[in-house]
Amino acid sequence: MRSRVDSRPALEWVLRAGSLALLAWMIWLSTAARRAAGEHRVSSSATLGDSLAAWTLDPRADSLHAALDELPRGEERDWLAALRRAGATVTWSSPASTPVALAVEALNDPAGGVRASLAAPSGALVVVSDSLGVLDTVVMAGPSAALRARAVLGGARASAGGASASAALRDSLVQRGVAVIGRAGWEAKFVIAALEESGWKVSARLAVAPDIFVRQGSVKLDTASTGVVVALDSTAARDARAIERFVRSGGGLVLAGDAARSAGFARIAAGGVGTRVRSVAISFSDSAPRRALGFYPISARADDVVPLESRDGAMAVAARRVGAGRVVQLGYDETWRWRLQGGSTSPEAHRAWWSSVIGSAAYRAARQSTLHGETLDPAPLAATFSALGAPVAPERAAPALQVRPGLRWWMLLMLLAMLLAEWASRRLRGAS
Amino acid sequence: MSDFVFATARYESGDWDSAPLVPPNIIDTIARYTSIDVAPTGVVVPLSSPDLARYPLVFLTGHLPVRFTKEEHEQLAQFIDRGGMLFVDDHNHDIDGAFHKTASEEIRRTVGPLADLPNDHPIYSAFFHFPDGPPNTGHELNGWGDNLLHKHLLAVQREGRIAVLYSNKDYSSEWGYHPDNKRFLAVDNTRFAVNIVVYALTR
Numbered sequence: 001m002r003s004r005v006d007s008r009p010a011l012e013w014v015l016r017a018g019s020l021a022l023l024a025w026m027i028w029l030s031t032a033a034r035r036a037a038g039e040h041r042v043s044s045s046a047t048l049g050d051s052l053a054a055w056t057l058d059p060r061a062d063s064l065h066a067a068l069d070e071l072p073r074g075e076e077r078d079w080l081a082a083l084r085r086a087g088a089t090v091t092w093s094s095p096a097s098t099p100v101a102l103a104v105e106a107l108n109d110p111a112g113g114v115r116a117s118l119a120a121p122s123g124a125l126v127v128v129s130d131s132l133g134v135l136d137t138v139v140m141a142g143p144s145a146a147l148r149a150r151a152v153l154g155g156a157r158a159s160a161g162g163a164s165a166s167a168a169l170r171d172s173l174v175q176r177g178v179a180v181i182g183r184a185g186w187e188a189k190f191v192i193a194a195l196e197e198s199g200w201k202v203s204a205r206l207a208v209a210p211d212i213f214v215r216q217g218s219v220k221l222d223t224a225s226t227g228v229v230v231a232l233d234s235t236a237a238r239d240a241r242a243i244e245r246f247v248r249s250g251g252g253l254v255l256a257g258d259a260a261r262s263a264g265f266a267r268i269a270a271g272g273v274g275t276r277v278r279s280v281a282i283s284f285s286d287s288a289p290r291r292a293l294g295f296y297p298i299s300a301r302a303d304d305v306v307p308l309e310s311r312d313g314a315m316a317v318a319a320r321r322v323g324a325g326r327v328v329q330l331g332y333d334e335t336w337r338w339r340l341q342g343g344s345t346s347p348e349a350h351r352a353w354w355s356s357v358i359g360s361a362a363y364r365a366a367r368q369s370t371l372h373g374e375t376l377d378p379a380p381l382a383a384t385f386s387a388l389g390a391p392v393a394p395e396r397a398a399p400a401l402q403v404r405p406g407l408r409w410w411m412l413l414m415l416l417a418m419l420l421a422e423w424a425s426r427r428l429r430g431a432s
Numbered sequence: 433m434s435d436f437v438f439a440t441a442r443y444e445s446g447d448w449d450s451a452p453l454v455p456p457n458i459i460d461t462i463a464r465y466t467s468i469d470v471a472p473t474g475v476v477v478p479l480s481s482p483d484l485a486r487y488p489l490v491f492l493t494g495h496l497p498v499r500f501t502k503e504e505h506e507q508l509a510q511f512i513d514r515g516g517m518l519f520v521d522d523h524n525h526d527i528d529g530a531f532h533k534t535a536s537e538e539i540r541r542t543v544g545p546l547a548d549l550p551n552d553h554p555i556y557s558a559f560f561h562f563p564d565g566p567p568n569t570g571h572e573l574n575g576w577g578d579n580l581l582h583k584h585l586l587a588v589q590r591e592g593r594i595a596v597l598y599s600n601k602d603y604s605s606e607w608g609y610h611p612d613n614k615r616f617l618a619v620d621n622t623r624f625a626v627n628i629v630v631y632a633l634t635r
Contacts, residue, residue: 184468184633185435186488193515197591206634208559209466214634340485340514347514 008425015422022415026408045069052079055088062087065392068094070162071380081387091392092384098124098161101379104152106173108227108359110199114152114169118145119379126160155376167378175227176363177201179219181239182232184208187257190336191230191354192216198355207235221246227362228252231259240264248323252361257333258296270305270318270329271298280312284342289349290316293338295331319360328361436462436633438474439487441518443504446496446531449476450523451604454491460611461622462629466559479504484511489632493521493604497534505542512543512588517632518596525569525577525602532600539588539596546586546598553587555594558631560623566599567624569606577602593635597628 045068055064056079066072066080071094084090101119106112120126120140128135128147131154138145155168178195182188184206195202203217203226220226221242228251229236229243236243236259247253247268258276260269274297281291290311297314300307308328309317316331339350377383438455442448455474462470477483477490480503484490490511500508512518520539522532536546549555551565566585571577578600586598607622614620 183435184466184630186633187435189488189633189635190515204634208468208630208634212466212559214558214630216634336488337486340488340511340516341482 008429009431012422012425015418015425019415019418019422022411022418026411026415029408045072048072048076052076052083055083063089064091066090066092068092070094071097071164071384074377074380074383077380077384077387084388090388092388093391093393095162097381097391098163099379099381100124100126100158100160100163100165101382102128102156102158102165102167103378104156104167104169106169107148108173108175108362108364109355110175111355112150114149114156116147116149116152116156116158116167118147118158119143120145120158120160124160126158128156128158130154130156163380165378165380166376168376173364175201176223177203177217177226178228178230178358178362179221179226180204180206180230180232181219181236182206182230182256182259183235184214185232186336187334188232190339190350191232191256194339194351194354195358198351200355200358221251223249223251223363226251227364228254228358230254230256230358231265232256233259234262237262237264244268244322247325247327250324251363252325252358253322253327254357254361255327255329256335257330260298260329261296266301268322268327269301270320270327271300271302271315273297273331274299274314276333277312277314284338284346286343286345286349289338289342289346290332290335290353292342293332293335295333298329298331317357325363326361328357330357435469436489436629437471437487438462438629439477439490440474441479441484441490441492442476443479443492443494443498444501445499446494448492448494450495451493451521451608453608453610454493454604457607457609457611457622458491458625458629460614461620461625465623465626466630468629468633480507482507484508485514485516488516489519489629490516491519491521492535493523494531494535495523495529497530498538499534500538500542505538508542512590512595517594518543519599519628519632520596521599521602521604523602523604525571525582525600525605527578527580527582527600529577536586536598539598543596544588546588546596548584549587549594549597551584553594554635555597555627555631558627558634560627562624562627566601567621569601569603569621571602571605594631 048066048068064083072080080090099121103117104114107115116128118126118138122140122142124140126138126140128138130152135149136147138147152169155166157164157166178200180188180192180202188206192202192204203219205219206214208214221229221239229246231253240262243253244267255265255269258273259265261273276294276296279292279294284292295311295316298318300318302320305318305320307315307318319326319328335350339347438459440455459470459472459474462468477487480501484507520535522529524531526532539546556562556565565583568581572581582600587594588596607625
């Protein structure tokens with residue numbers, strides 16, 4: 001049987017271990033409390049600017065949470081991101097987390113104009129404005145929408161659900177001419193007429209007999225003078241190599257009707273040309289006028305072909321990038337019938353459609369805009385996610401360490417008592 | 433489908449079918465000199481019909497007084513507004529004739545007033561070259577009709593292109609023969625028709 005004297009060393013070991021554990025706990029508690037003491041909270045976006053300056057100067061500020069009324073502005077977001085990269089734990093929350101994004105670009109159209117492309121949740125009411133006032137309001141029917149405006153003065157702004165995105169034109173376009181190549185015929189005549197009425201500068205070379213052409217202006221296959229070439233039929237194939245060079249260097253090409261059937265265009269066409277399908281409508285309706293046109297179905301040859309318009313399951317319009325340029329392939333032919341035989345608005349609709357086709361394919365020579373120095377935020381929520389991560393609910397953002405008052409004193413007394421007991425035990429049994 | 437179909441206008445008043453051999457002769461000329469895809473036979477289209485819009489170049493001739501109906505007036509106005517071209521030939525070659533007086537008035541009322549077409553207009557070099565303007569016809573040279581050599585054609589122009597081309601030269605008689613008989617001519621007298629068609633198809 002072990003005596004009480006024999007069990008004392010074990011008791012002393014327990015007291016020493018307990019003292020060390022207590023000491024470690026006190027040290028951790030002290031450090032954690034110091035961390036908790038460095039946290040700041042922002043209840044209003046209005047104070048964020050001052051808080052950022054204070055956080056930056058406060059060496060204890062190593063865990064930060066921004067509880068914002070609205071999404072941070074670009075410079076505030078960048079500041080928070082910088083603090084995060086400097087080692088601070090930065091979290092944020094905001095009730096204004098409606099994802100809204102805006103882009104504006106100049107239309108490649110002689111009539112000018114600007115297209116604003118919007119992204120926002122379906123059903124959201126988006127107000128689009130510029131420096132002069134509201135341009136338009138859009139109730140989102142899907143995740144994206146676009147609207148056209150004659151011009152945007154200063155920057156454009158899209159606001160929805162407390163969030164606001166801003167964007168501005170970054171460049172303006174230098175318009176180039178359009179070269180029409182094909183056989184003399186009604187399609188050539190009325191395509192040229194539609195483009196000229198839209199304001200495009202058109203040159204043409206139309207075959208009327210073997211090696212005899214009717215020329216309008218000078219057809220130049222270079223991007224300095226021509227933005228897009230319209231190949232109306234297979235007669236353009238004699239220039240296929242020059243046209244391919246033109247497209248690869250940034251020019252646009254519209255292959256209409258059965259022009260893409262020519263072997264010379266096989267490498268750059270969006271697809272093959274099928275058997276002509278007759279029109280499915282007798283008359284040209286305002287809602288779907290091209291259903292009254294016959295067309296050649298396009299069968300995609302390459303993976304990068306983008307279908308732009310389909311009819312009865314077949315591609316009627318398709319596009320692809322070739323080198324630095326674009327190719328738009330139209331399956332439709334005899335579009336002149338739309339202009340002449342359609343309803344009262346068909347001449348304008350035919351004209352607008354052809355102008356938009358040319359604009360989508362045309363070489364875009366951009367020049368520097370004079371709009372500089374304005375802080376723009378085209379997608380504020382996405383940028384905030386990218387810079388600061390997902391939002392964190394305020395109550396979950398690094399809660400402050402709760403230490404009961406007097407606990408530290410009780411721990412210190414207990415530590416001292418244990419050390420004293422260990423010392424006394426050793427002295428009483430005669431150990432050194 | 434053929435791109436070009438030669439169409440003759442039928443109208444309620446007058447004698448629209450006074451030159452039945454002109455269409456086949458012009459079709460023959462187009463096929464003979466050009467690679468234009470031309471339908472082998474022409475069509476007759478009522479001036480009052482929406483079908484007028486299917487044929488952007490329409491030929492109209494006659495001897496008798498012309499008075500367009502309301503429907504003809506409306507269809508023709510829309511046809512011209514949308515880019516169609518009307519070629520009118522006075523089969524009388526007589527500026528005091530009933531056709532000229534009434535047809536030019538109807539054109540003025542529907543499209544606008546006729547004016548002299550300069551002899552250096554692009555239509556005279558659209559295919560064959562006619563440096564002196566419109567070719568004269570045998571009927572003019574023989575002194576028939578108004579006993580005049582008409583130096584100019586007349587036209588209504590819209591935005592720089594001919595919308596209505598009007599002739600007092602009586603091409604309806606000049607070109608009104610069977611195409612096979614061209615072999616008896618030293619110079620084909622229908623060549624100017626090629627210029628009219630090529631101009632219509634390209635401008």
